[in-house]
Amino acid sequence: MGTTFARRLRYASAAALLIASATALSTVTATAPAHATTAGTVLFYDDFNGTSIDTTKWFPGLHQVSTSSSDNGVIPENLSVHTVDDNGTSIGVLDAVANGDQYDDSQPGAVKGVHKIAGCTPIGDPSCYTRLNTGQRTGGLVWTNQRFGPARYEIRMKNLPLNGGCSCIWNYYENGSDYTEIDSEMPAHGNGTGSDWSNWAGFNTYTAPDDAHATYMNTNLGAAQNDGNFHTYRWDWYDGTEGNGAKRIEFYVDGVLKATSTTNIPTLPAQLWVGNWPAPWSGNFAYASQHQYIDWVKITSLGSTTSGGGDTTPPTAPTSLASSTHTSSTIDLSWGASTDNVGVTGYTIYNGSSVLATVNGTTTSTQLTGLSASTAYNLTVKASDAAGNFSAASNAITVTTNSSSGGGGGDKVVNGDFETASFSPWTCTGQVSVVAGQGVGGSYAAQLTPSGTVTSKCTQTITGLTPGATYALSARLRVTGTEWIYAGDIVGGTQTEKGTNATSYTTVTVPAFTAPSNGTAQVYISAWMQQTGATYADDVTLQ
Incomplete structure (x- = not known):
């Protein structure tokens, strides 16, 4: 361990x-x-x-x-x-x-x-x-x-x-x-x-x-x-x-x-x-x-509907499941409320038999996010109560997400290949440097060297994204020993990242996001504290 x-x-x-x-x-x-x-x-x-x-x-x-x-x-x-x-x-x-x-x-x-x-x-x-x-x-x-x-x-x-x-x-x-x-x-x-x-x-x-x-x-x-x-x-x-x-x-x-x-x-x-x-x-x-x-x-206990005792009555099935709009990675849903002899505590949204999301029992609409482009989703909703009883499924609908726009306008990261031999316009903390001879396609790469108490991290704020468009962050990452290095994004308060401990350059792609209405997101590369040794990042892109 x-x-x-x-x-x-x-x-x-x-x-x-x-x-x-x-x-x-x-x-x-x-x-x-x-x-x-x-x-x-x-x-x-x-x-x-x-x-x-x-x-x-x-x-x-x-x-x-x-x-x-x-x-x-x-x-x-x-x-x-x-x-x-x-x-x-x-x-x-x-x-x-x-x-x-x-x-x-x-x-x-x-x-x-x-x-x-x-x-x-x-x-x-x-x-x-x-x-x-x-x-x-x-x-x-x-x-x-x-x-x-x-x-x-x-x-x-x-x-x-x-x-x-x-x-x-x-x-x-x-x-x-x-x-x-x-x-x-x-x-x-x-x-x-x-x-x-x-x-x-x-x-x-x-x-x-x-x-x-x-x-x-x-x-x-x-x-x-x-x-x-x-x-x-x-x-x-x-x-x-x-x-x-x-x-x-x-x-x-x-x-x-x-x-x-x-x-x-x-x-x-x-x-x-x-x-x-x-x-x-x-x-x-x-x-x-x-x-x-x-x-x-x-x-x-959450209980079991298959054993005697307790509440065994399931809620009624949600009604009128419908989708008002969708993008390449989101689907907006609404449905009619269920009723229960004690009270509805939640709704679970399914794609076939797979759970996509859950919401609380007072909510009758939601937006599914992080979906794949050009994909048909076969959607139903079930209600549940505090005893773990689930209703029958709602009516089923099929919604196909739009094709990916790729965000438009090409790569949104500035100086993601570090070939300027500087970090501008990145904002960095910890021990970081741009070094020659470590790049993938070019000469330069970002070197991040954390310590036991200090994280090495570089962040860039991206503006001008197309609201509703889908973007995915990718980076070429590697380490020199047993360290880990990560690429990530922060969009509307949600932080998502993906890392590697590969000692040769590996392409890491963070799950795609939908650009918010203000068209702004943050992207970063990071080698977190509690480890030592040089890590490298190159070819950071958002498109």
């Missing part, structure tokens, strides 16, 4: 960087049933209304989540249970402290961080860690003693107020080729130092610990998550078994659907981890200490 993740530190998601398998986690007890027959059955609940952590439910975390020397671990000393004020009401919380670079190690009772001893198991065993002389860059988290399968996971918490520390919820299990990971991370990786870092969340799903088996969704939530209020984060994990709904994971914030993953959906039960850790990519750690408050954690 360590070898794989030395090449995958770009994302450095919390569970993905664990050093040993979850079967080696301290205090693992029996696995909870993967499915309960009745929707809404509470499988796990803790409201932290005592005076200490309930160790029959939780293991107070002791671990170094990543292999970075700037990650000084999560430690039990940063955890406590007490009451706080919540808009005039006293509530019990799990207080997970994060210590930054201004933490005073000389104060009485100062905590000390840990680094993990390579190869030592189990996770959490004190003999597998070396205590440090500093408590700076330490966090606090807990993980459940039990493993839980597909269900509804909900956590009400108040995030860390400052950047420098990841407020995270994830589950994790690894045993040989078996792998489960689902993440909700605030801030999203790559956005920890941006001006709007607190708006971004990373929603990720994995079936194996590598990019090929991962779905990353960096999502702009449109509002700060460090506003001093408690927020409820939830994911609904459907594994596609009979009666459990189409295979997907839906991510919600304060009851609003924010993202849906329909690829790389795990099926194996896993332990739930909640808290914060000193992710090197999460900000600048310019503080002494800050607090994350976790009000309650609940896991409930």
Whole structure:
């Protein structure tokens, strides 16, 4: 696992960087049933209304989540249970402290961080860690003693107020080729130092610990998550078994659907981890200490329509599915609302039997994006309720996307081949240079050399795109060792990227996007921190 993740530190998601398998986690007890027959059955609940952590439910975390020397671990000393004020009401919380670079190690009772001893198991065993002389860059988290399968996971918490520390919820299990990971991370990786870092969340799903088996969704939530209020984060994990709904994971914030993953959906039960850790990519750690408050954690069954008990009545089928317009990569849809004996919670849009998108139960229109040009889509919609009951399909319609316009006007990137021997008009950070003798078609290429703490990145703002036209970013990329280098774009708050660790130039093409109404997008090349060695980019194009 360590070898794989030395090449995958770009994302450095919390569970993905664990050093040993979850079967080696301290205090693992029996696995909870993967499915309960009745929707809404509470499988796990803790409201932290005592005076200490309930160790029959939780293991107070002791671990170094990543292999970075700037990650000084999560430690039990940063955890406590007490009451706080919540808009005039006293509530019990799990207080997970994060210590930054201004933490005073000389104060009485100062905590000390840990680094993990390579190869030592189990996770959490004190003999597998070396205590440090500093408590700076330490966090606090807990993980459940039990493993839980597909269900509804909900956590009400108040995030860390400052950047420098990841407020995270994830589950994790690894045993040989078996792998489960689902993440909700605030801030999203790559956005920890941006001006709007607190708006971004990373929603990720994995079936194996590598990019090929991962779905990353960096999502702009449109509002700060460090506003001093408690927020409820939830994911609904459907594994596609009979009666459990189409295979997907839906991510919600304060009851609003924010993202849906329909690829790389795990099926194996896993332990739930909640808290914060000193992710090197999460900000600048310019503080002494800050607090994350976790009000309650609940896991409930989504149920099965094939077993007795609970709500087994499906919603009525949506009506009058229609498309008002379409482009080469988008289709606009609308339909008539379904009804349900309890309430409609979502709609799922299908192309044949494949899920294209999901929306919440109050929405009766959507735009499908990222579609292929000149392609016929056979579309239907089904409604669902909280018990996992799905309606019959709506009427079917077939919509054929337009042929690709290629955006028009040729390549939109200026100096994408770097043959000017400069970066102009790119804006760059970190250690970067334009070097001769490394180009593909010409002489010059961009050299990006990251360090353990600094990302090397060059960005260019593209204007004058044709609204509604389809564009795709491509670049020739290579590395010199085990590094990774990425090309990506940011369009209307959505960030998409693709990378390689090939040591010879490889053409990487980022999934196409539809130009927004303002005709503006950002493109970038990047070699992320937590790795060292030269990487190269050439022939960056957008057309």
